[in-house]
Amino acid sequence: MSAENIKFDALVVGGGIAGLQAALDLADQDFKVAIVEKDASIGGKMIRLSKVFPTLDCASCITTPKMSAAAHHPNVTSFTYCELQTLERTGGEITARVTQKPRFVDEIKCIGCRQCEYNCPVYVPDEEQGGFAARKAIYIPFSNAIPQVALMDVLNCTLCGKCAKVCPTQAVDYFQKPRDFTLTAKTAVIATGFELTPLRDKQQYGYGEIPNVITALQMERLLAPHGPYNRVIRPSDGMEPDSIAFIQCAGSRDKSMGISYCSRVCCMYAIKQAMLLSGAVPMADIAVYYMDIRAFGKGYEQFFQNSKAMGVEFIKGKVATIDPGENGSVKLQYEAQGAQGGVKTATHDLVVLSLGMVAGWNPENICAVGTGNDAFIKTIQPKIAPTLTDMEGVFVAGVAAGPKDIVDTIVEAGAAAMEASNYLTRLTRKLAA
Ligand SMILES: Cc1cc2nc3c(=O)[nH]c(=O)nc-3n(C[C@H](O)[C@H](O)[C@H](O)COP(=O)(O)OP(=O)(O)OC[C@H]3O[C@@H](n4cnc5c(N)ncnc54)[C@H](O)[C@@H]3O)c2cc1C
Secondary structure, eight states: OOOTTEEEEEEEEOOSHHHHHHHHHHHTTTOOEEEEOSSSSSOTTGGGOSEETTTTEEHHHHHHHHHHHHHHOTTEEEETTEEEEEEEEETTEEEEEEEEOOOSBOTTTOOOOOHHHHHOOOEEEOGGGTTSSEEESEEOSSTTOSSOOOEEOTTTOOOOOHHHHHOTTOOBOTTOOOEEEEEEEEEEEEOOOEEEOOOSSTTGGGTTTSTTEEEHHHHHHHHSTTSSSSSOOOTTTOOOOSEEEEEEEETSSBGGGTBOSOOSSHHHHHHHHHHHHHHHSTTOEEEEEESOOOOOSTTHHHHHHHHHHTTOEEEEEEEEEEEEOGGGOEEEEEEEOSTTOEEEEEEESEEEEEEOEEESOOOTTTBSOOBOTTSSBOOSBTTTBTTBOSSTTEEEOGGGGSOOOHHHHHHHHHHHHHHHHHHHHHHHHHHHO
């Protein structure tokens, strides 16, 4: 479908769990909704997780039906691999200028048969699997991606032409260019989520320098049933780790990194991963280095206590240095708190950085929606209407407004959809009067 000049009732920016929930709630009320997602698939971070706290439900078993419901809903149109450029309010309308990035594969012709992928001779690290597995230079991002449309990684493509030769629908298009188009809507929900705290220089926390220091999202992939190895092994040598450490507040509550806030979910996701590791690597010692444990939600304290009962060790202390040890191990120096306090050292086979969250999208110079000091979208009535932004008719949901877990994200997405629905109803009444 050509996107130019299409008018929608509501625009949802971001196709993570917040955007999907808000879009479905609006579409079920018969509003026409457009989802604009910058990745090649909808699903956001949640589709990349293993299991979710505190219930340990399979993340993709919950996310895939929502993705599928949005994809098949007659009132929802998804624009994937499309990045929002500007969002403006003119008169009673919101105009979004969007750039569709080239997939080098015709989205309409591609039938998702993966013949291009099977025949591509190029192997590169697969970012969807934390870099632990390989993908081809033309590929479908992951098995349950929506849409099931291939994309080409031109930086690694050798232009051998094998994909174009085997494609049964002649969908490969080496000459595709970025395409700009405009969407107009009466209301919008911003659901642009988060990125993990970037480690400013690669040596911070040893990430990128010490092979057995990984991020929590990489650990999610190691634990996922459809992960790279189907078991937990450390990256440097494929050894099953005997000792695993989690470092809390890595890139949160750290003024030196410009991130003074708590990212709220890192304690709980580390506890979850520690519990899952107790099952996946039963002989391993698991330690969590923490400042405070923030088990804030319903059932979360019990979840924390259960992890202790399962043998996870919690060490109250701030990790000061992370260095390479012998045989691929990682050496930590930390300042332990309490009666047995003082500067101590410990060695682990694998170290997981519980990285914090930073805003996924910065509207500065892009639209008039304001942000707070933390760069997340500002909400103007956080106590009584937490999804209201300072731009009329534009609402915010999920981590785009600040760090939160999936439960709170879903609740907020429902609230944003309700605010948007009320706004549309008021607008219709005003126009009819
Ligand atoms: C390692 C880890 C483990 C976690 N485990 C759990 C758990 O077990 N339980 C739990 O409750 N929570 C967990 N969380 C938190 C959970 O991931 C978030 O609460 C949830 O994903 C937030 O969803 P969202 O839709 O707000 O954001 P996201 O999932 O980040 O989705 C935002 C979407 O917007 C898109 N986007 C961004 N900018 C643009 C743009 N300019 N144009 C178009 N699209 C854009 C992004 O590509 C993305 O798809 C975990 C987080 C991490 C990091």
